[in-house]
Amino acid sequence: MKRRILPRLDKQLRRTYETAIIGGGVHGLGLAYNLAKRGMKNVAVFEKSYLGSGASGRNTTLIRSAFSTPEWIDLMQASVDAWQTLSDEIGFNVMFTRRGYLIVATSEKNAELCRRAVPLQNSRGVASRLVDVKEIKAIAPCLDTSRIHAGVFQSNGGIARHDAVVWGYAAAADRLGVDIFPNTEVTAIDVEGGQVRGVRTTRGSISTPRVVNAAGGHSPDVARLAGVELPAKTYPLEAFVTEPIKPMLDPAMICLETLTYLNQTARGEFVAGSEPEQIPPSRSIRSTFDFLELTARHMVQLIPALAGASILRQWAGLIDMTLDLGPLLGETDEVKGFCLDCGWGGYGFMASPGAGRLMADYIVSGGAPAQIKPFAPNRFALNKQIHEPSLVVLLPEEKSAPAAEKRSA
Amino acid sequence: MPSSESLRIGGDSARKRINFLYNGRSLSACEGETIGAALHASGVKVLSRSVKYRRPRGLFCMAGNCPNCLMQVDGRPNIRACVYPVREGAQVCSQSGWPSTRFDAFASIDALGFLFPIGFPYRYFVHGGWLYHKWERLLRHMAGHGLPRNGALNGVSASQVKTSAECEIAVVGAGPAGLAAAQAASSAGCQVALIDEGARPGGSLLLDNTAGSRSESRNGQSGGDLLKRLTAAIEGQPNLRSYLRACAFGYYDDGLLGVLQENHLIKLRSKRLIVATGAYENPTLAENWDRPGVMLGTAVQRLLALGIKPGRKAVVTAVNDFGLEVARRLIDSGVEVIAVADCRSESEQSRRLAERGVKLLMSHGLKAVRGRASVKAALLAPCDQEGRIVSSNGTSVACDLAVTAGALQPANELLFQATYKGSYVLESAGTLARVPITGDDMRVDENLYAAGNAGSIGDLEKSLLEGEIAGLSAALSLKAGSSALKERCESAKARLSARRQS
Amino acid sequence: MKRRILCLCMDVTDHDIETAIAEGFDQTETLKRFTAVLMGPCEGKSCALNVLREFARLTGKNIAELRVPTLRPPIRPLPLAVMGAEES
Numbered sequence: 001m002k003r004r005i006l007p008r009l010d011k012q013l014r015r016t017y018e019t020a021i022i023g024g025g026v027h028g029l030g031l032a033y034n035l036a037k038r039g040m041k042n043v044a045v046f047e048k049s050y051l052g053s054g055a056s057g058r059n060t061t062l063i064r065s066a067f068s069t070p071e072w073i074d075l076m077q078a079s080v081d082a083w084q085t086l087s088d089e090i091g092f093n094v095m096f097t098r099r100g101y102l103i104v105a106t107s108e109k110n111a112e113l114c115r116r117a118v119p120l121q122n123s124r125g126v127a128s129r130l131v132d133v134k135e136i137k138a139i140a141p142c143l144d145t146s147r148i149h150a151g152v153f154q155s156n157g158g159i160a161r162h163d164a165v166v167w168g169y170a171a172a173a174d175r176l177g178v179d180i181f182p183n184t185e186v187t188a189i190d191v192e193g194g195q196v197r198g199v200r201t202t203r204g205s206i207s208t209p210r211v212v213n214a215a216g217g218h219s220p221d222v223a224r225l226a227g228v229e230l231p232a233k234t235y236p237l238e239a240f241v242t243e244p245i246k247p248m249l250d251p252a253m254i255c256l257e258t259l260t261y262l263n264q265t266a267r268g269e270f271v272a273g274s275e276p277e278q279i280p281p282s283r284s285i286r287s288t289f290d291f292l293e294l295t296a297r298h299m300v301q302l303i304p305a306l307a308g309a310s311i312l313r314q315w316a317g318l319i320d321m322t323l324d325l326g327p328l329l330g331e332t333d334e335v336k337g338f339c340l341d342c343g344w345g346g347y348g349f350m351a352s353p354g355a356g357r358l359m360a361d362y363i364v365s366g367g368a369p370a371q372i373k374p375f376a377p378n379r380f381a382l383n384k385q386i387h388e389p390s391l392v393v394l395l396p397e398e399k400s401a402p403a404a405e406k407r408s409a
Numbered sequence: 410m411p412s413s414e415s416l417r418i419g420g421d422s423a424r425k426r427i428n429f430l431y432n433g434r435s436l437s438a439c440e441g442e443t444i445g446a447a448l449h450a451s452g453v454k455v456l457s458r459s460v461k462y463r464r465p466r467g468l469f470c471m472a473g474n475c476p477n478c479l480m481q482v483d484g485r486p487n488i489r490a491c492v493y494p495v496r497e498g499a500q501v502c503s504q505s506g507w508p509s510t511r512f513d514a515f516a517s518i519d520a521l522g523f524l525f526p527i528g529f530p531y532r533y534f535v536h537g538g539w540l541y542h543k544w545e546r547l548l549r550h551m552a553g554h555g556l557p558r559n560g561a562l563n564g565v566s567a568s569q570v571k572t573s574a575e576c577e578i579a580v581v582g583a584g585p586a587g588l589a590a591a592q593a594a595s596s597a598g599c600q601v602a603l604i605d606e607g608a609r610p611g612g613s614l615l616l617d618n619t620a621g622s623r624s625e626s627r628n629g630q631s632g633g634d635l636l637k638r639l640t641a642a643i644e645g646q647p648n649l650r651s652y653l654r655a656c657a658f659g660y661y662d663d664g665l666l667g668v669l670q671e672n673h674l675i676k677l678r679s680k681r682l683i684v685a686t687g688a689y690e691n692p693t694l695a696e697n698w699d700r701p702g703v704m705l706g707t708a709v710q711r712l713l714a715l716g717i718k719p720g721r722k723a724v725v726t727a728v729n730d731f732g733l734e735v736a737r738r739l740i741d742s743g744v745e746v747i748a749v750a751d752c753r754s755e756s757e758q759s760r761r762l763a764e765r766g767v768k769l770l771m772s773h774g775l776k777a778v779r780g781r782a783s784v785k786a787a788l789l790a791p792c793d794q795e796g797r798i799v800s801s802n803g804t805s806v807a808c809d810l811a812v813t814a815g816a817l818q819p820a821n822e823l824l825f826q827a828t829y830k831g832s833y834v835l836e837s838a839g840t841l842a843r844v845p846i847t848g849d850d851m852r853v854d855e856n857l858y859a860a861g862n863a864g865s866i867g868d869l870e871k872s873l874l875e876g877e878i879a880g881l882s883a884a885l886s887l888k889a890g891s892s893a894l895k896e897r898c899e900s901a902k903a904r905l906s907a908r909r910q911s
Numbered sequence: 912m913k914r915r916i917l918c919l920c921m922d923v924t925d926h927d928i929e930t931a932i933a934e935g936f937d938q939t940e941t942l943k944r945f946t947a948v949l950m951g952p953c954e955g956k957s958c959a960l961n962v963l964r965e966f967a968r969l970t971g972k973n974i975a976e977l978r979v980p981t982l983r984p985p986i987r988p989l990p991l992a993v994m995g996a997e998e999s
Contacts, residue, residue, distance in 0.1 A: 053940065292994050313985075464922070777913075
């Protein structure tokens with residue numbers, strides 16, 4: 001038989017690794033693959049459940065780089081570039097589909113944000129354009145445009161198959177010699193004199209000078225194992241899927257006001273989510289009734305014909321969200337050798353191919369690439385938060401914070 | 410056998426007629442029928458095409474539990490036609506297949522399946538994103554099940570479609586266990602809500618009201634009598650409210666039960682939840698078991714309960730007495746039962762079938778089904794005790810209906826939405842069931858009780874006792890009951906425990 | 912033996928389960944994600960048991976020890992119009 005899609009992951013734990021990555025999702029596996037590609041082959045990935053069991057396999061798979069601050073645009077553009085050729089690169093079809101990404105604004109304030117953002121996006125290489133109501137109607141005829149003021153359309157954004165990204169990265173990393181250990185929980189991180197020394201897992205202990213926290217929603221807990229308190233908390237994020245229906249909506253899309261994001265998969269199902277005004281931090285992934293009502297209302301507002309469609313299944317995942325909703329990228333000041341690739345909130349999936357490349361460059365060369373520098377973990381201490389207003393996320397607790405209006409996609 | 414003869418028992422003229430449109434063609438139904446049943450009675454066999462291999466699919470479960478009868482009804486896609494009531498003037502369209510469901514131009518893909526092994530898209534189109542883009546476009550147009558029409562359900566969003574309600578004890582399922590629980594809880598003075606998907610309370614009792622597979626322990630009482638007694642006991646109870654044609658679709662935090670009653674959503678908050686949702690019948694696998702004309706035993710029961718013959722010449726395969734019971738009911742209803750295959754050895758019940766002219770094949774099961782758009786014959790072959798076919802030498806029996814009466818499995822989704830406490834057990838005839846860990850008071854978790862087949866598969870007496878215990882103990886956990894009530898609860902517990910030991 | 916359909920919603924056959932296991936999807940969770948069993952319109956009501964039995968047979972695992980994927984709400988499909996309506 002041909003090569004298996006998911007490799008046999010039954011290697012023996014070595015005593016020493018150059019880098020140990022915690023979290024077998026798109027970030028952990030993507031980073032491992034990129035490290036190995038850059039010549040660092042002695043890498044281990046630990047995942048406490050099956051690969052992709054966290055937010056990697058639970059998100060709504062939207063991909064864009066049309067943001068409104070230079071920092072976010074540059075970071076995500078690195079990813080959008082990587083998405084275009086990811087299948088080719090790792091030899092596995094991740095089903096990235098360039099159906100485009102549509103952002104709609106139903107208030108004048110957000111329409112103005114779109115108008116201001118597009119020139120900035122274009123100047124930094126984003127394939128986006130400002131679209132008026134007529135054009136929005138042409139891109140997505142099913143939308144009720146009566147309340148839409150304007151929008152942004154990014155032609156090379158879209159969606160991908162989340163599980164395929166996990167499997168593709170896992171197989172590619174495995175071929176390059178990375179040791180991947182699913183169903184292996186990290187129980188302790190050994191730190192001596194402010195320097196990472198090793199990791200203890202349910203499969204045994206290893207020594208390593210470098211640990212990368214790519215644990216997604218569990219990253220604050222993992223950081224605590226190294227004695228580091230992250231400026232991030234764990235929140236549940238929900239989504240649902242409708243029964244399959246004939247293709248109605250080509251692009252992936254978000255609505256800035258209702259904090260709603262949706263896309264229609266190749267199978268015809270609508271995958272959608274909508275953010276409530278506030279969610280308290282929690283590790284519960286129980287589905288809620290309120291979420292169904294909220295998202296259903298917003299979806300029907302956007303696409304009236306969906307009134308007659310039905311919700312098939314709902315689920316939840318955990319995300320780790322920082323105070324400015326931006327990721328935490330780089331080594332911590334507190335513990336040398338403890339690196340972060342977390343805090344992605346609802347934007348981890350779309351960022352993964354770019355983050356894998358940039359973080360690997362960072363780890364191999366020691367110098368932070370320009371795209372990740374602004375997202376250094378110590379930016380809060382230095383009061384250098386980044387306020388990106390086009391995030392579809394509500395700021396968790398400090399609703400009064402000036403720019404951060406919203407929370408995920 | 411004249412195929413023009415009506416499948417409606419007693420002929421077509423007996424009941425009030427309803428006219429509806431199916432793919433633009435005018436058909437008639439009888440009052441009380443579902444769309445699926447009416448289509449079946451009108452001779453429509455292929456209801457859909459399967460999603461990948463475009464295989465013809467027909468009426469199979471009659472319970473809304475499979476995808477075979479998904480149809481567009483009055484502009485709403487994916488309606489389960491088998492359980493959706495037929496209404497005057499309804500516009501029903503099949504959803505899948507091109508140019509039509511009956512004749513699908515892509516049906517040859519079924520024979521070319523080897524070209525498209527599972528997961529093939531991950532391996533194909535790796536290089537050159539544009540190729541995948543084109544493929545996806547094609548796939549998107551092949552996929553999906555109908556398109557919601559603008560304005561379908563328009564009236565719904567405007568007027569009263571959502572209400573909140575409260576009760577002390579919510580009982581989900583109005584079968585024997587649920588009725589017993591609701592009766593017990595309301596007689597103890599609790600505010601009770603009883604929720605059931607059916608148009609009438611009764612659950613499985615409605616299906617076998619002549620005698621029935623679960624009748625042995627009924628002490629000579631017929632299913633109909635029992636149903637009358639149970640429904641009479643809850644009728645007119647001022648502290649009991651019934652929600653019929655209603656589905657409790659989810660159990661959320663803070664005791665919130667989501668209930669969908671047709672197009673009405675009820676947010677029901679209760680202090681205790683009793684799950685008595687009964688069981689599903691598990692399909693028996695065979696080559697081409699998914700052909701139109703193959704039906705579950707419970708589907709046969711449901712069609713017969715609507716006064717419709719599921720077919721004209723039947724073959725029945727059984728893994729337990731339920732299958733033999735289905736065969737008997739088919740004969741009683743005027744369906745010619747040619748053969749019965751039972752994976753077990755001969756019994757009193759199977760001999761009785763033989764006396765009525767049925768060809769009996771003991772230690773036999775269904776190996777394959779012949780026919781494409783409809784069943785032409787069933788191939789019966791020797792099997793082991795669990796129904797696995799062990800020999801390729803079979804007997805081919807011409808028929809237009811193949812009934813695969815399978816084992817029951819608990820319908821326990823709601824139960825396990827509400828709790829994590831349960832363990833998997835392998836029950837008789839290979840049924841895997843996740844069984845909740847219940848105390849002798851049928852309590853599963855803090856506010857959660859399970860009763861009847863939803864907890865674990867058993868006979869009618871077990872369901873009735875468990876329902877009574879769950880209802881009484883839930884009530885007693887909320888208020889100090891009279892000593893008579895406590896005695897009744899203890900006595901029921903003692904009887905159940907005695908049954909378990911025997 | 913000819914292939915048999917196991918999952919009516921997604922047309923998954925016994926051969927497909929075998930292929931999926933050979934491709935490395937040897938846990939129920941990953942099998943579900945790879946083959947889409949239990950994720951069609953019936954949400955596993957008509958296929959779950961048969962899929963698990965076939966999976967257990969092919970992997971030699973004890974069916975009672977399989978990790979069965981979480982049962983997710985809603986049990987029946989919910990019309991968006993009804994879910995999204997304002998409460999009266």
